[in-house]
Amino acid sequence: MVPDDRKYTDEHEWVRVDEEDGEQIGTVGVTDFAASELGDVVFVELPEVGSEFSQKDPVGTIESVKAVADLFLPVSGEVVEVNQAVVDRPELVNTDPMDEGWLVKVKLAEPEELDVLLDAAAYAQLLEG
């Protein structure tokens, strides 16, 4: 079951947008599929708070016992928070990738970019191949 409260990329990232103090804040993570595919995660490298990125820029890496996968930002914007808990406990990416294992929060620069991302149904279809 793919949650329908967020958008997805074909690189298996998700972004959920919330309104905070009049700003649109996107919380970004990787999907259950990505976490399962990588296997046991041992390191998470995240960007500096305050840094700005464009959509699809690489912003960090997730290293499992077998691979380093680059993390791409689904939307342009300024990083306003990173999840220090996953830096300290990378296994959160495996145990709860869709919630507690979120990675970065971004102040959206161009909210219309969300329109080109996959909705839950389209992402579910991607997973089914």
Next chain:
Amino acid sequence: MSGVLRIYLDGVCSGPVNMARDRELLRSHRAGEDPVLRIYQWDPPCVTLGYNQDPQSFAGDEVAAAGYDLVQRPTGGRAILHAEELTYAVVGTSPGPLFGDTLHESYMTINRALLAFLSQLGITAEVSAGESRAEARGLVCFHSAGRHEIRTAGRKLIGSAQRRQRGVFLQHGSILAGGRHRELVRFLDLDPTARAKEEADLACGTTDLAAQLGRPLTADDLAAMGEDLARAFAAALGLRPEFMGAWG
């Protein structure tokens, strides 16, 4: 055979050159292109650290004093001393039909080539089942055999690591050819007891081509084996080998 495997038999290079070329292979590869294979050796010996490994955990000045290189890999995992080994690097598309859609399938596809290469040498090997998260956080790569690593008689012979981005991947791996990888322990910042344990673990837990074949191997021997390895890759992938010579 519709596709081509471009092959660089790249001889012996320094650590910084080897890693720069592997990074360039990944940077320049586009999803859907035919895969590229590079096979190489190392001189001087080189300690490589995993992409996220802290360089402070190694005595870099002692590595330099020994005349060895020290360089970070674009891939994950832990430290390796590359001295007597044959190394492969392959870039390809995943998800895709050749290497499969998952990390596991890409490893298993490449493992078919590696196992065929070893079989031609008369070495029977197997793919290991896996290591724990705690082991994966240790300092020394060849200390433990991860899932998908290749072992013979219970000892690790080939260790590999992957970087994945934008639908393409780089996988490179060390085929141990002699016992000098065990020298890594001298550069670890450990107390004598812990150091002795690492030495024992590496001695008991790894093997190499020379030990398996019962004779020492020269750089020329390894160069010849490199060509056999390249042909094993092409055969396993069902591609026509296209030898490009050395890099550049």
